[in-house]
Amino acid sequence: MSKLTGAQILMEMLKEEGVDTIFGYPGGAVIDVYDELEKTDINHYLVRHEQGAVHAADGYARASGKVGVCLVTSGPGATNTVTGIASAYMDSIPLVVFTGQVPTKLIGNDAFQEVDIVGITRPCTKHNYLVSDVKNLARKVKEAFHIARSGRPGPVLVDLPKDVVNATTNFSPPGEISLRSYNPTYEPNIKQLKKVVSLIRTAKKPVVFSGGGVVLSKAHEELTEFARKGQIPVTSTLMGLGAFPGTDPLWLGMLGMHGTYRANMAVTDCDLLISVGVRFDDRVTGKTDEFASQAKIVQIDIDPTSIQKNVQVSVPVVGDCKISLRQLNELLETEECSDRAEDRQEWLAQIDEWKRTTPLAYKQEDIIKPQYVIDKLYELTKGDAIITTEVGQNQMWAAQYYHFREPGRFITSGGLGVMGFGLPAAIGAQVGAPGNLVVDVAGDGSIQMNIQEMATAVQYNLPVKVVILNNCFLGMVRQWQELFYNKRYASTQFHHTPDFVKLAEAYGAKGLRAKTPDEVEKVLSEGLAHPGAVIMDFVVEQEECVYPMVPAGAPIKNMLLV
Amino acid sequence: MTEKRHLLSILVDNEPGVLSRIVGLFSGRGYNIESLCVAETMDPAISRITMTTRGNPMIIEQIKKQLNKLVNVLKVFDLTGQEYVQREMVLIKVTAVQQHRAEILRITDIFRGQVVDVGQDHFTIKITGDNEKISAILSLLRPFGIREIARTGSIALFREKK
Numbered sequence: 104m105s106k107l108t109g110a111q112i113l114m115e116m117l118k119e120e121g122v123d124t125i126f127g128y129p130g131g132a133v134i135d136v137y138d139e140l141e142k143t144d145i146n147h148y149l150v151r152h153e154q155g156a157v158h159a160a161d162g163y164a165r166a167s168g169k170v171g172v173c174l175v176t177s178g179p180g181a182t183n184t185v186t187g188i189a190s191a192y193m194d195s196i197p198l199v200v201f202t203g204q205v206p207t208k209l210i211g212n213d214a215f216q217e218v219d220i221v222g223i224t225r226p227c228t229k230h231n232y233l234v235s236d237v238k239n240l241a242r243k244v245k246e247a248f249h250i251a252r253s254g255r256p257g258p259v260l261v262d263l264p265k266d267v268v269n270a271t272t273n274f275s276p277p278g279e280i281s282l283r284s285y286n287p288t289y290e291p292n293i294k295q296l297k298k299v300v301s302l303i304r305t306a307k308k309p310v311v312f313s314g315g316g317v318v319l320s321k322a323h324e325e326l327t328e329f330a331r332k333g334q335i336p337v338t339s340t341l342m343g344l345g346a347f348p349g350t351d352p353l354w355l356g357m358l359g360m361h362g363t364y365r366a367n368m369a370v371t372d373c374d375l376l377i378s379v380g381v382r383f384d385d386r387v388t389g390k391t392d393e394f395a396s397q398a399k400i401v402q403i404d405i406d407p408t409s410i411q412k413n414v415q416v417s418v419p420v421v422g423d424c425k426i427s428l429r430q431l432n433e434l435l436e437t438e439e440c441s442d443r444a445e446d447r448q449e450w451l452a453q454i455d456e457w458k459r460t461t462p463l464a465y466k467q468e469d470i471i472k473p474q475y476v477i478d479k480l481y482e483l484t485k486g487d488a489i490i491t492t493e494v495g496q497n498q499m500w501a502a503q504y505y506h507f508r509e510p511g512r513f514i515t516s517g518g519l520g521v522m523g524f525g526l527p528a529a530i531g532a533q534v535g536a537p538g539n540l541v542v543d544v545a546g547d548g549s550i551q552m553n554i555q556e557m558a559t560a561v562q563y564n565l566p567v568k569v570v571i572l573n574n575c576f577l578g579m580v581r582q583w584q585e586l587f588y589n590k591r592y593a594s595t596q597f598h599h600t601p602d603f604v605k606l607a608e609a610y611g612a613k614g615l616r617a618k619t620p621d622e623v624e625k626v627l628s629e630g631l632a633h634p635g636a637v638i639m640d641f642v643v644e645q646e647e648c649v650y651p652m653v654p655a656g657a658p659i660k661n662m663l664l665v
Numbered sequence: 666m667t668e669k670r671h672l673l674s675i676l677v678d679n680e681p682g683v684l685s686r687i688v689g690l691f692s693g694r695g696y697n698i699e700s701l702c703v704a705e706t707m708d709p710a711i712s713r714i715t716m717t718t719r720g721n722p723m724i725i726e727q728i729k730k731q732l733n734k735l736v737n738v739l740k741v742f743d744l745t746g747q748e749y750v751q752r753e754m755v756l757i758k759v760t761a762v763q764q765h766r767a768e769i770l771r772i773t774d775i776f777r778g779q780v781v782d783v784g785q786d787h788f789t790i791k792i793t794g795d796n797e798k799i800s801a802i803l804s805l806l807r808p809f810g811i812r813e814i815a816r817t818g819s820i821a822l823f824r825e826k827k
Contacts, residue, residue, distance in 0.1 A: 221682065222682075222685070225682070225685065225686055225689055226689055226690075226693045229736075230736040233682075250736060282736065283739060284678065284736060284737060284738055284739045285736045406734070407730045407733070407734070408727065408730040408731050408734050411723065411726060411727075412727055415723075
C-alpha cells in the first residue's frame with residue numbers, strides 16, 4: 104500500500120475505469136487535480152465554457168458508448184454544468200462530472216466560489232456525492248462510474264473539496280462493489296414475455312414503438328430482427344432514431360408532434376403497441392387519452408418508473424431492452440409464423456396508402472428551403488455522418504429528412520431541448536468517434552448559444568462541420584406565433600446576426616455561404632470535403648414551418664399538414 | 666381514480682442529504698406529504714422514514730417506484746391495506762381554568778394521557794394513539810381553548826404473522 108494524495112487517487116481510479124478523455128475547465132478549487140492530470144496519459148480537452156464540457160462529454164458518450172467525463176472548478180464552474188447535466192439526465196446519458204469544492208472547513212460559510220452543487224443537482228443527477236474524507240474517495244469514484252453506466256444510465260456528480268484532494272491516505276483499489284440498495288433488473292419476467300407473444304399472435308394491426316432505451320442498450324439488431332420476424336411496422340421517438348433502419352420498408356418514421364402522417368395514424372389506429380425503451384413523453388403522445396386508445400399497450404423498460412407513468416399499460420415488462428427483445432425473438436422462433444406476412448397484408452397496405460397520400464413534403468422554389476439542405480446533406484454523406492443538432496426547427500428537419508440507419512448517429516438533446524447543445528456535442532462525438540464525419544445541424548439562434556466552442560474545435564484539429572439553417576428567426580417559436588398567436592412575432596426575430604463566414608474565419612475555421620438553391624450542393628460538397636472545422640451558412644426561407652405539426656395537447660391524429 | 670391516504674414505511678441509508686432527496690422528490694414531482702417522521706433504526710446505518718401521502722393508485726405506484734429508484738433507499742413498504750400497528754404522539758397545551766381542571770383531567774384519564782406540564786391556567790397533555798384517537802381528544806378539548814399542539818406524525822410497524 105502506498106500513500107497517495109486525493110488527486111493522485113482520482114487519477115488511479117480514472118485509469119482503472121478506462122477513462123482516456125476528459126472535457127473540462129480549470130479553476131482554483133481543482134488546480135491540484137489538474138496538476139496531477141497533466142502527469143497522466145489522459146487527454147484533456149479544454150473547452151471555452153463549462154456547459155460546453157458537459158455537452159461534449161454527452162456527445163462523446165453517445166458516439167463512443169463509454170462514460171463521458173468532465174472536470175470543472177467550484178462555484179460558477181459547477182453551476183455552468185447544470186444545463187448539460189439536466190440534459191444528460193433527461194436523455195439517460197452516462198456521465199461522471201467532477202466539480203471542485205471549497206475546503207471542507209469553509210463549506211457553508213459562503214466562501215469565494217462556493218456553491219452547494221450537490222444540493223443544486225440532486226433532482227437532475229442519477230446520484231451525486233460530496234466526498235468529505237479522502238479515505239472514501241476511491242470507493243465513491245468507483246460507485247459513480249458504476250451507477251452512471253448501469254441500469255438506466257445517467258449523470259453522476261462527484262464534488263471534491265480542495266482539502267480532500269490534497270489530503271493523503273493509503274490507497275488500495277476498492278475492487279468490485281455492490282450496492283445493497285441499487286440493483287437494476289436486467290432479466291425480464293418470462294411470463295410477461297409470453298403474454299406479449301400471445302398478443303402478437305392475435306393482433307391484426309400491431310406497431311412497434313421504439314425509443315432511446317433501444318439505442319442505449321444497443322438492442323438495434325434484436326429490434327430489427329423482432330420487427331421483421333413479426334412483420335410489424337416500426338416508429339420511434341426522437342431519441343430512438345437510428346435503432347431501426349430509416350430505409351427499411353417497415354419503417355414508419357418518427358412519431359409525435361412532428362412525426363410523419365403514417366406513424367401518427369398507425370399508432371392512433373393500431374390494436375397492439377409494443378413500446379420498447381420509451382417513456383411516453385408529451386411530445387410523443389399528444390393528448391394521452393386518445394393515444395393508441397384502440398390498442399393493448401406493451402411496455403418494455405429497464406426503469407420501472409417509466410412504466411405506467413403517463414399511460415395505462417396492459418403488459419409491463421421490466422428489463423433490459425436487448426435481453427428482452429432477444430428472448431422475445433427466441434419465443435417467436437418457436438411460433439408458427441409462416442403466414443405472418445399474409446396476416447399483415449391489409450395493415451401494411453393501409454400504411455402504404457397513408458405514406459402515398461401524405462408523405463413528408465416541401466417545395467423547393469427560389470429561396471433555399473431548409474429541408475432541401477438536409478436532403479442534400481443526406482445525399483452527399485450517403486447517410487453515414489454523425490449528426491448532432493441544436494434545438495428547434497433545425498432539430499426536427501434533421502430528424503425528418505436524414506434517414507438514420509444505425510444507432511449513435513443522431514445526437515440531440517431530446518428531453519431537455521437545450522439550444523447550444525449541437526456544437527459541443529459534435530466536438531465530443533468527433534473525439535469519441537474519430538475518422539467519422541460529424542455535422543452539427545444548427546439554427547442561427549441556437550448556434551450562438553455555444554459558438555465559442557469553435558475555438559475548441561480549431562485548437563484540437565477537430566474537423567466538425569456546422570450547417571446553419573439561417574432564417575434570422577428563432578424559428579420554432581416563430582412557427583408557434585404564426586400558427587397560434589396571429590403572427591405576433593414577439594421577440595423572435597434577430598435584427599442583427601453576425602456574419603458567420605467571417606466569424607468562422609476569426610476562429611481559424613473555414614466559412615462558406617449559400618444564398619441560392621443552386622449553391623447548396625456546392626457549398627456542402629466543399630465544406631464536407633474540407634479537412635478542418637467549417638461553418639456553412641445557408642440563407643434559408645425565413646418563415647418556413649415544420650410539418651406535420653400536432654398542436655400541443657391535441658391528439659396526434661390531429662395534424663396540421665403543409 | 667379516487668385518491669386515498671397511504672402510509673409508507675421507508676428504510677434509507679442514514680447519511681446526510683438523504684431526507685433532502687426524498688423531500689425533493691415529492692416537491693419536484695408535485696406529490697403530497699401529509700406527515701413525516703424520521704429516526705434511526707436498530708442499525709445505526711439505517712433510518713426509517715414513516716410517511717403519510719395521498720394520491721390515486723397510479724400516483725401511489727409512481728411514488729413507490731420513484732422512491733425505490735433513489736440510490737439511498739433500501740426498501741419501501743406500503744402499510745395501507747396490510748395488518749399493522751400505528752401510533753402518533755401529540756402534546757396539547759390547553760387552557761385550564763379552575764372550574765374546568767377536573768373535567769380536563771377526567772378526559773385525559775379516559776384517553777390514557779398524561780399531564781406533562783401544569784401551570785396556573787393551563788395543562789400540557791401528552792396523548793399517544795392512532796389518528797382517530799387523537800382527533801377525538803382534540804375535539805373534546807377544543808371547547809376549553811387549545812393554545813398549541815405539536816404532533817409527531819405517524820409511526821408504524823407491520824404486525825407479525827400469527
